[in-house]
Amino acid sequence: MTEIEQPSPSFRLVYVPGVTPTKWLRVWGERLPGVPLELLQSTPVAGHQLLLTGGADAGLVRLPVDRTVLSAIPLYTETTVVVFPKDHWLAAAEGAAEEVSVADLAEEIVFHPQDDVLEWPEGLPGRPAFERPETTADAIELVAANVGVLAVPQSLARLHHRRDLTYRVLADVPQSQVALAWPEEATTDLVEEFIGIVRGRTANSSRGRAATEPAKKQPAAKKAPAKSQAQPGGRQQKPRPGQRAATTRQGQAKQGQAKRGRKR
Incomplete structure (x- = not known):
C-alpha cells in the first residue's frame, strides 16, 4: 500500500505597509529550514481580519488591535x-x-x-x-x-x-506603534518560535524549540585523585616509600649523639 505523504507545516505571516520583516525571515530560515514561511502583505484593516478569521498565523500590524481575541507584543513606535x-x-x-x-x-x-x-x-x-x-x-x-x-x-x-x-x-502629534499579534486561542509552537525570533532569543533559549528537546545528561564530574604532596595551608605531606625508614635512622643517630655527649 502506497503511503500518502503529508504536507510539511507552514507558517503564514501577514504584514502591513511600512513594516520590513526581512531580518526575522532570515533567522527563521536558519532555524527552521524545513518550515516554509508564507508572507502575506495586506492593508492594516485587512491584516487584522486575516488574523481574526484564521487566514494568518501571526501578523506584524499596527496597534490598536482587538485585545479580546488577539494577543499582541508591541515592538517599536514610529516617528x-x-x-x-x-x-x-x-x-x-x-x-x-x-x-x-x-x-x-x-x-x-x-x-x-x-x-x-x-x-x-x-x-x-x-x-x-x-x-x-x-x-x-x-x-x-x-x-x-x-x-x-x-x-x-x-x-x-x-x-x-x-x-x-x-x-x-x-512634533507633538500621535505616533504609530507596530506590534506582533496572533489569535490568542491559536498560540501554536510555530507562533512561539516566531515570538522568540522577534524578541531576539537564541536558538538554545528556554522558550525556543530547542528547549522542548530532552536535556542531555552531563557526565558526572570525576573525583580529583588524592594528592600526595602537602598543600598550602598546613596539610601534612605523606611520606614517600623508603622515606619513613630514613627518617627513623636519622632520629636514632641524633639520640646516640645526645647520649654520648651527656655527662656521667
Missing part, C-alpha cells in the same frame, strides 16, 4: 513626519528646522486618507481637504501636485518616496 514638495516653503525656508510644529501647519491643507494609521484625538492639524483620499498613495499624489501636505509614520514616507517630495519630523 511621525509631514510630507511636502521640495519647493514648499517648509523646505525652502532659510535654516529649515529639523522638526515642524503643528502651528507651522495652521494654514496648510493636511490630507487625511481613509487608510490613515494615526489616531487624532484632538483632530488633524491644519485645514481639512474637501475630500478624504482613499489611500495614502492617493494622498501622496496630491501632495506631489502641491495641493497640500500629509502626516504619516516615517516608514510610509520612505515607502512612498518620490524625488520631488521630502519630509520633516512633526
Whole structure:
C-alpha cells in the first residue's frame, strides 16, 4: 500500500505597509529550514481580519488591535513626519528646522486618507481637504501636485518616496506603534518560535524549540585523585616509600649523639 505523504507545516505571516520583516525571515530560515514561511502583505484593516478569521498565523500590524481575541507584543513606535514638495516653503525656508510644529501647519491643507494609521484625538492639524483620499498613495499624489501636505509614520514616507517630495519630523502629534499579534486561542509552537525570533532569543533559549528537546545528561564530574604532596595551608605531606625508614635512622643517630655527649 502506497503511503500518502503529508504536507510539511507552514507558517503564514501577514504584514502591513511600512513594516520590513526581512531580518526575522532570515533567522527563521536558519532555524527552521524545513518550515516554509508564507508572507502575506495586506492593508492594516485587512491584516487584522486575516488574523481574526484564521487566514494568518501571526501578523506584524499596527496597534490598536482587538485585545479580546488577539494577543499582541508591541515592538517599536514610529516617528511621525509631514510630507511636502521640495519647493514648499517648509523646505525652502532659510535654516529649515529639523522638526515642524503643528502651528507651522495652521494654514496648510493636511490630507487625511481613509487608510490613515494615526489616531487624532484632538483632530488633524491644519485645514481639512474637501475630500478624504482613499489611500495614502492617493494622498501622496496630491501632495506631489502641491495641493497640500500629509502626516504619516516615517516608514510610509520612505515607502512612498518620490524625488520631488521630502519630509520633516512633526512634533507633538500621535505616533504609530507596530506590534506582533496572533489569535490568542491559536498560540501554536510555530507562533512561539516566531515570538522568540522577534524578541531576539537564541536558538538554545528556554522558550525556543530547542528547549522542548530532552536535556542531555552531563557526565558526572570525576573525583580529583588524592594528592600526595602537602598543600598550602598546613596539610601534612605523606611520606614517600623508603622515606619513613630514613627518617627513623636519622632520629636514632641524633639520640646516640645526645647520649654520648651527656655527662656521667
